[in-house]
Amino acid sequence: MANVSRRFVGTLVLLMLSFGLLLGSLIAQDASPVDADAAAAAEAKRREDLLKTSPLPLQPETAPDLFEAAVLMVDLARPKLARLYVDQLMELKPDAQTLLDLRLKYGPAEFMKMANIEELQPVSSDLLEEVNRLMADRARDPVRIQKLVADLGGSNEQRLLAEHELKNGGQAIVVPLLNMLQHSPTPEEERNILHILVLLGHRAEAPLVAALDMPDDDVRAGLISVLGHVGNRETLSHLWYYANSPKVPAGVKAAARDAIARIVKMDAGRLADSPVESVVTELNRLARLHYQHKYDWLVDDDGNVSLWVWKREAESVVLVKVPPRVASNILGSKFARQALALSPERRDIQVLFLSMTLAADGMLAGWDKPLPTGPGTAHDLSLVAGEDVVADVLREALQGGQIANAVAALRVLGQIGTLRMVRSADAGRSPVLAALNYPDTRVQFAAAGTVMQLDPQAKFPGVDRVIGILSRALTGQGKPVALVIDPNPDRASQMSGFLNELGYVPHLRTTGREGFRFASENADVELVFIHPSTVKWPLSSTLSNFRADSRTASIPIVLYGPEDFSGRMHRYVEDNPLVTYFGITGTTQGLQAQLTPFLKNLTAPPLNEEQRAIQAEVASYWLAHIAEGQRTKIYDLQAAVPSLLVAAHNVPLTENCLLALGTIASREAQEKMAELLLDDGVETRLRATAAIQLAFHIQRHGLVVSNEQIAQIHEMWETPGDPALHTAVGAVIGSLRPNSRLVGERLQEFQEQPALELIQP
Structure with missing residues (x-):
């Protein structure tokens, strides 16, 4: 009975709990609309109270009246009421035409004023953004623009109104006008369009310059005439080719000469006698200015350049945002092509044009991709340009710090170059040999590969550099290493912790000499941090040694210390883009904020x-x-032994490392091959390769492995295993020169197969 009672009570409790949960859920569901209604009522009450303070005799209800009321409240310094009227305006969700009418009536000033008042934000900012978008769409509307152009041929009132509207359209209407010009306008429409472009003044200049790349010569002539009215001396660089090229139609040439004459305010007849060579020189100068990235671009807040370009697929000009280097490559390539068209046999211009073309393909591919090959690529164009031109491209790249171009040219020379690139007599003139010591690891490695492809049959200047470069690259497979040189262990540890969080493997050294030695021997060092208090070498000597050695010359260096040290460090940072100074930061984010730019x-x-x-x-x-x-x-592989010993444990490299170690007379080489042979964790295939190379090494250089390793190899021979590996181990056993007694024992141990078993039925 007691059990029944307990069971009943338990059931009752569960039912009560369930009912309580259900009731709570219902209350929660009812609470939401009640709370919402309460909030709505409170907001309505707030608005009602606020409207009672309004100085307006009648409260506005339509969108135009609400905006007018908001403008008045802003002028009266009543931001709360202004916000109320703007809120009510946006709640009406006015259509596009209503907003456009307000914008045309009040102009941009009132909208911008409201957007800058904190109490009206974010609603006022949203309103400004929407109105600006609608105005931009309206300005670009081709149907509206076409109608306005047609109105230019109407009555005097229509013409003046259309001119006013089009002129106010600004740069936004240039593209639609250009599109109209390309689609066979009547002579009157063409004149009207060109007239409007002139009225737009300097706002039309940039898109018109880009439009000169269009294929229609008749339209081009008209645009050049407009540029004569709206352009300045900067525009001249885009007109010289058209004024002097024999490939340009007479109408275009005449328009270009008239435009230039108008800009420089001189007689057009005098331009006809301008020597083409001087024009080529100017175009060459402009192209080099861009190739060397010395053109002073006006950049946006995000560091990009707003550039108008002609898009062949769209048959129109478009505005793009690109980094300054890309902008310079686009414009520089154009000038180089024009210079080449005027003087196709000039070597320096051939080299410049090919350099710009390689740079363009390199930028499109990106640093992490090889240069594209195939028809229409800069790589294939370089192949047919010949060794001399490509060698000059390489010289230009090395002199101008164009790393991607240098690597591309070296790879091409590896395919088409001749041995004179590495002959002793040509050592001073060979850009390939110069590239072996260029302060960039990519260039050095590409130069070493080029030398290997050229396959010299005798020693040459820089032969030791080739082995050094290959050896250094051999161990450069891990994460990027950041070296910290600081005599203070606590400060160095803190910096190392920050760098570790940023993805670097930190290494600490307490002296400048130790730091330099580590960086020169490790290919993974991508960044060096040095505290100015470094000792054994002092800071000046440490920096000098880093920059004097080709292995470390291209490594970025960060000097770090107290903020007030910045002035003292100026002499080390000045004119050296690979060196900077950071004030010590207390967080990883603080370091990253300085390091990233x-x-x-x-x-x-x-x-x-x-x-x-x-x-x-x-x-x-x-x-x-x-x-x-x-x-x-020719090549002394002995210098590569330390790197080969380390890399031999990296499976993708093991076989090649063993092949190289097999030819080097070194105790360490033989011991490493024996070690890999005896390692059960190594792939059987690679252990067999190690055995073959070990046997070869013993035959050629004698036995130097330890007795312990010899005993382990004997034990391995006597233990059944993989047949191919057993055979390879047999070669090692044989190379140990067994005596007559041992040979006899091994022969007797052999179990011969009965001859009958070898006969197939």
């Missing part, structure tokens, strides 16, 4: 992990190639 401004971004891995594989291939091809008389 510094690294972004470098000419080449650091190698990523994938790129380092690819370089390592290529380096291992070339080192094995040297070993297998009997090229050790």
Whole structure:
């Protein structure tokens, strides 16, 4: 009975709990609309009370009246009432025409004034943005523009009104007008359109310059005439070619000469006698200015350039936002092409044009992708340009710091170059040999690859650099390394922690000498942080050594210390884009805020992990190639031993490293091959390769491995395993020169198969 009672009570409790939960849920559901109604009522009461303070005798109800009331309240310094009227206006959801009418009536000033008043935001800002969008759409509306152009041929009142409307359209109407010009307008329409473009003044200049690339010569002549009215001396650079090229139709040439004469205020007849060579020189100068990235672009807040360009697919001009380097490449390529058209046999212009073309393809591909190949690419164009021109492209790139171009030119020279690129007699003139010591790891590695492809048959200046570059790349596969040089361990540890959070592997050194040695021997060092108090070398000596050695010359260096040290560090940072100074920060975010813009401004971004891995594989291939091809008389692989010993444990590189180690007379090389052979964790295929190379090494250089390793190899021979590996181990056993007694024992241990079992039925 007691059990029944307890069961009943328990059931009753569960029912009560369930009912309580259900009731709570219902109350919660009812609470939401009640709260919403209360909030709405409170807002209505607030508005009602606020309207009682309004000085207006009648409250506005329509969108125009509400906006007028808001304008008045702003003038009376009554922002709360102004906000109320703007809120009511937006709640009406006025259509586009209503908003446009308000904009045309009040102009932009009232909308901008409201948008800048904090009490009216964000509603006032949203209103301004919507009105601006509608005005821009209206200005660009081709149907409206076409009607206004037609009105230019109407009555005097229609003409004046249309002129006013079109002129107020500003730069936004240039593109629709250009599109109208391309679609066979009547002579009267054409004159009217050109007239409006002149009235627009300097606002039309940039899109008109871009439109000169259109294919229609008749339209081009008209646009050039307009540029004579709206352009300035900066515009002249875009007109010289058309005024002097024999390939340009007479009408275009005459229009260009008239335009130039108008801008410089001189007689057009005198321009006819201008020597073409002087025009070529000017175009060449302009193209080089852009190639060297010395043109002073006006950049936006985001660091980009707003540039008008002709888009062939769209058959129109478009406004694009691009980095200054891309903008310079677009404009510089145009000037280089024009110079080449006027003087196609000038070597310096050929080189410049090819350089600009390579740069353009490189920018499109990006740093993390190889240069595109195939028909219509700069790479294939370079192949047919010949060794001399491409060698000059490489010289230009090295002199101007154009890293991507230098790498591209080196790869082309590896395909079409001749041995005179590495001959001793040409050492001072060979850009390939110069590239081996260029302060950039990409360029150095590409130069080493080019030398290997050229395959010299005798020693040449810089031969040791090739092995050094390949060896350094061999171990450059991990995450990017940041080196911190600081005698204070606590400060260095804090900086190392920040760098670790940013994705670097930090390494600490307490002296300048130790830091330099580490950086020169490790290919993964992408960044160096140095505190000015560094010792054994002092700061000036440490920086000098880093910059004097080709292995470290291209590594970005950050000097870090107290904020008030910035002035003292100026002499180290001035005129050196790879060196900067940071005030010590207490957070990772603070360091990143300083580091990101510094690294972004470098000419080449650091190698990523994938790129380092690819370089390592290529380096291992070339080192094995040297070993297998009997090229050790030219290249001393002994210098590569430390890197080969480390890289031999990296599976994608192991086989090539073993092939290279097999030719090097070194105890460490033989011990490493024995170590890999005896390692159960290594792939069987690679262990077999290690055995073959070990046997070869013992035959050629004698036995130097330890007795312990020899005993382990004997044990491995006696233990059944993979047949191919067993055979390879047998070669090692045989190379150990067993005595007659041992040979006899091994022969007796062999179990011969009965001859009958070998006969197939």
